Amino acid sequence: MSSIILAIVIGGAFGFTLDRIGATNPNFIIRMLNLTNLHLMRAILMGIGVAAVLAFGGLLTGLVDPGHLSVKAAYLGVFVGGLLLGLGFAVAGYCPGTGLAAAASGRYDAIVFALGGLLGAFAYMVTYADVEATGLLADIAGGKTTLGTIAGTNYPALFDVSGELVGLVMGLAFIAVAWLLPERILGSKGHEAPAE
């Protein structure tokens, strides 16, 4: 029962935050990807950076139980799936989480996106055995690998260094990149991007 309460609190906070940072607004996602407004890119990098610093700081101090980490396996399908997701992400301006949040915020095109998503997930369910037969799902780079060795876990490490320190440094680097990124890379304020 307490896990359901946690689901409501953390899930609710996540949905609320997605809307507050503009991630339920496809204008922000599309303009992040066409490099004309990096607001969301900076928020995402900041988010990953802060989460990493807190998590690895917490692991070092014993606040965070290493058993709560859950590292996903690396395989070729991760990259191919990322390409497919990136394509649809750019067309719609939605990903699975922000699409559902946007649908709830009152965007009709996001409801349609979610329906397409249900069909796409279903298509994967029925083609899973064929996809597996291609070898796309076979582990690469050691499978559930992290950059460094994290104490209390048995995830293989890419480099033989302290995973906690790597995590802290990476987190700080993400925050620094968020800080250094410009508002936009292409075009300029008040000017139209060159038309075709």
Next chain:
Amino acid sequence: MRAPLSWKAGGLLLGIVFFAAVLLVKPIGVSTQFVILDGILWDAFDSSIVTESAETKSGYTSSNPYLAKSGGSYAKSVENPLNYSFVFVLALMAGAALSARLRGGVEKAERSMPEVWRVNFGDEPWKRYLATFLAGFIVLYGARLAGGCTSGHMMSGMMQTAVSGFIFAAGVFAAGIPTALILFRKEK
């Protein structure tokens, strides 16, 4: 175009939420729940899809190999939707709805399509809906192939220094940036 929160404040809040999830339960993920809802709907039409099993770790199995994988853990969630991950996604939607309502909701013109779509492709809703339906299809197919989405792989993965998270992010931006550059050339 302004978001309710700056990237600094918003990013900080986002980071705290992702950290809180790891501290208290487990990393955040969303796209699996599309599979769970599909499974619930499928099982409602054909109750032989998910069945109890004494041989699997979860106590459930499925005639669908994807629902049956990993000891039937997806099959179990289909049979018991009141679990952490599924309720998490329902709460995510409630949280977004609450935030949107508090800021006065989405403008009428924006509800069917975002402005950036309108200036590039015109304002016929069917075109936008067709595009988002197809996009939703490939986004979720891709997310399931990858084993996670922007939340599970990119945010939760990279914050744990997971190599898979970096591979996923590379794929997303390698496809997403050129696609957006080609499709959305006009700004206003």
